[in-house]
Amino acid sequence: MNHDKSAPLWTPSPQQVEASQLHGFMRDVETRTDLEFEGYQSFWQWSVDHSDKFWSVLWDEMGVVGDKGARALVDGEDMLSARFFPDARVNYAENMLRKHDDDLAMVFRAEQGEDVKITYAELHARVSVWQQALKDVGVGQGDRVAGYMPNMPETIIAMLATASLGAIWASASPDFGQQGVIDRFGQIEPTVLVCVDGYYYNGKEIDCLEKVKAIQPALNGLKATVVVPFLTDAPDLSGLANAVTQDGFCDAYTPKKVEFERVGFNHPLFIMFSSGTTGAPKCIVHGHGGVLLQHLKEHQLQSDIRSGDRVFYFTTCGWMMWNWLASGLGSGATLMLYDGSPFYPNGNVLWDYAVDYKCTFFGTSAKYIDALKQGGFVPCQSHDLSALRTIASTGSPLVHESFDYVYADIKKDVHLASISGGTDIVSCFMLGNPISPVYRGELQCAGLGMDVAVFDGDEKPVIGAAGELVCLRPFPCMPVKFWNDEGGARYRGAYFEMFDNIWAHGDWVEQTEHHGFIIHGRSDATLNPGGVRIGTAEIYRQVEQVEGVFESIAVGQDFEGDVRVILFVILQNGWELDDNLVKDIKTAIRNGASPRHVPAKVIAVDDIPRTKSGKITELAVRDVIMGRPIKNIEALANPEALKLYEGLEALKS
Numbered sequence: 086m087n088h089d090k091s092a093p094l095w096t097p098s099p100q101q102v103e104a105s106q107l108h109g110f111m112r113d114v115e116t117r118t119d120l121e122f123e124g125y126q127s128f129w130q131w132s133v134d135h136s137d138k139f140w141s142v143l144w145d146e147m148g149v150v151g152d153k154g155a156r157a158l159v160d161g162e163d164m165l166s167a168r169f170f171p172d173a174r175v176n177y178a179e180n181m182l183r184k185h186d187d188d189l190a191m192v193f194r195a196e197q198g199e200d201v202k203i204t205y206a207e208l209h210a211r212v213s214v215w216q217q218a219l220k221d222v223g224v225g226q227g228d229r230v231a232g233y234m235p236n237m238p239e240t241i242i243a244m245l246a247t248a249s250l251g252a253i254w255a256s257a258s259p260d261f262g263q264q265g266v267i268d269r270f271g272q273i274e275p276t277v278l279v280c281v282d283g284y285y286y287n288g289k290e291i292d293c294l295e296k297v298k299a300i301q302p303a304l305n306g307l308k309a310t311v312v313v314p315f316l317t318d319a320p321d322l323s324g325l326a327n328a329v330t331q332d333g334f335c336d337a338y339t340p341k342k343v344e345f346e347r348v349g350f351n352h353p354l355f356i357m358f359s360s361g362t363t364g365a366p367k368c369i370v371h372g373h374g375g376v377l378l379q380h381l382k383e384h385q386l387q388s389d390i391r392s393g394d395r396v397f398y399f400t401t402c403g404w405m406m407w408n409w410l411a412s413g414l415g416s417g418a419t420l421m422l423y424d425g426s427p428f429y430p431n432g433n434v435l436w437d438y439a440v441d442y443k444c445t446f447f448g449t450s451a452k453y454i455d456a457l458k459q460g461g462f463v464p465c466q467s468h469d470l471s472a473l474r475t476i477a478s479t480g481s482p483l484v485h486e487s488f489d490y491v492y493a494d495i496k497k498d499v500h501l502a503s504i505s506g507g508t509d510i511v512s513c514f515m516l517g518n519p520i521s522p523v524y525r526g527e528l529q530c531a532g533l534g535m536d537v538a539v540f541d542g543d544e545k546p547v548i549g550a551a552g553e554l555v556c557l558r559p560f561p562c563m564p565v566k567f568w569n570d571e572g573g574a575r576y577r578g579a580y581f582e583m584f585d586n587i588w589a590h591g592d593w594v595e596q597t598e599h600h601g602f603i604i605h606g607r608s609d610a611t612l613n614p615g616g617v618r619i620g621t622a623e624i625y626r627q628v629e630q631v632e633g634v635f636e637s638i639a640v641g642q643d644f645e646g647d648v649r650v651i652l653f654v655i656l657q658n659g660w661e662l663d664d665n666l667v668k669d670i671k672t673a674i675r676n677g678a679s680p681r682h683v684p685a686k687v688i689a690v691d692d693i694p695r696t697k698s699g700k701i702t703e704l705a706v707r708d709v710i711m712g713r714p715i716k717n718i719e720a721l722a723n724p725e726a727l728k729l730y731e732g733l734e735a736l737k738s
Contacts, residue, residue, distance in 0.1 A: 151175030392417030
């Protein structure tokens with residue numbers, strides 16, 4: 086494997102470039118503007134310098150169904166006042182349901198049972214029935230429908246029916262505990278709750294209805310609870326208020342043409358929930374137009390997803406990647422839905438699925454790729470991945486060595502796109518593109534129309550050094566607002582407190598000479614020994630190459646007037662943390678990063694706390710070792726892990 090920084094790991098062939106939708110889009114813009122673009126970067130520069138033109142052309146070229154109106158952007162100099170397409174009328178669901186044919190819209194595989202397949206014609210019929218049923222229980226514009234659901238077709242059907250009415254969809258995955266659901270849905274007061282009786286994970290049946298019984302009383306204004314049978318055909322609804330099965334909710338209706346309520350560009354579509362552990366989850370509202378345009382752009386131009394493609398992303402309904410995946414319908418793709426453990430019954434399960442349906446776009450988390458590497462899986466030898474064109478990775482930084490692993494052991498000729506954005510924008514700031522090279526350890530580029538930069542301590546853009554990730558100009562998928570945030574104080578505080586009229590995203594990032602990006606961690610979790618800011622990802626990359634170490638988490642501990650780096654490690658089976666292993670770890674960090682990165686203490690633990698979407702939570706661990714309370718413990722998938730970090734003797738000296 087070539088580790089030469091200047092040499093790309095993958096470069097698209099001229100034929101691949103020519104065939105890409107991005108290349109065709111650039112040629113169309115050249116024709117419209119009499120300009121000539123020298124590649125992705127020059128086109129990106131045009132897209133941010135002429136934001137109104139870019140998004141207007143995108144609307145036209147993507148064939149958006151709706152009334153665009155005369156204006157593309159007003160008050161574009163002020164990020165908080167800027168409005169895209171203020172005269173537009175559009176509906177997200179109408180654009181997702183443009184196809185009515187017998188092409189496959191969705192396929193669903195779970196740990197148990199047979200695959201479920203739904204055509205676009207069937208999808209349209211089922212959305213129609215759900216729409217009628219929701220309307221008859223009083224759901225209309227601005228009302229909320231909440232899904233406490235696995236990643237299955239019924240979830241997408243209920244979401245599209247909700248959106249078609251101009252109502253607002255919010256979701257959480259069924260692995261959330263009852264308090265975590267109440268913390269989220271309790272704030273938004275849904276009219277209808279959609280849930281399952283239970284789900285499968287790692288070979289076990291897990292009941293949901295007992296949790297739903299505890300959740301219902303905390304949801305003011307709840308009129309109906311719709312239970313989708315998953316574990317059994319006839320779930321026991323006793324003890325639930327105003328509850329019916331999906332059949333009971335829908336059987337009185339026959340499919341007809343779906344009626345779409347066209348709404349303003351910024352009319353609320355989704356309420357997303359922040360996953361942090363620093364307080365009650367923020368309820369982030371995203372609008373029809375912004376989500377639609379941004380996702381069409383990211384799917385078709387940045388990811389080259391097209392009609393007939395088979396698109397998979399390993400996600401739950403508590404993560405924004407579910408919303409991103411669902412939008413693949415707008416490009417005419419087939420969504421490959423999966424619910425269950427990615428390692429049950431073994432680590433081949435997702436690759437088996439990819440082969441069975443000739444997956445063209447395979448999306449997952451960096452930690453999954455790392456786990457495959459640790460487990461010695463070599464999919465290129467065991468699976469026919471000839472249909473696969475793109476692998477996407479997000480959730481945490483994809484380390485350089487995982488890039489090597491993908492190209493060596495999964496597929497040599499594949500577009501590997503490490504992507505990053507978040508719930509805040511329900512999309513990406515930095516991601517891939519199909520016409521540029523892929524460099525080891527780098528996210529390829531900033532997204533089109535996203536004026537991304539990295540600021541140093543003097544608030545100046547910097548290349549080749551780490552700094553704050555910022556966005557200098559408005560973009561359509563900025564949140565419409567936060568729920569229950571009259572006057573917008575929390576919204577402004579979240580993104581615009583650090584810099585005036587500039588979005589600060591909270592990531593500690595470096596821009597490279599290739600116009601790519603390397604993420605060093607969350608800026609609020611950066612370490613600060615001796616006053617020098619260090620990204621945690623720089624440490625993890627070194628540590629997790631050390632033989633004997635499975636995973637790690639690094640935090641800063643306030644100690645004797647300074648901050649010292651504390652490293653916690655999970656060891657591989659059969660290893661113990663003796664002096665030799667500690668020395669190996671510190672040497673790897675010193676040689677691979679710098680002496681400042683070397684931890685003062687290395688401590689073995691059995692588990693690392695992480696959010697429901699799989700991200701490790703440095704802030705929660707830091708708070709525990711400093712004796713501070715965790716405010717939003719329900720955001721964690723494994724809160725019991727925090728006990729491993731309480732009152733450690735090793736941290737007292």
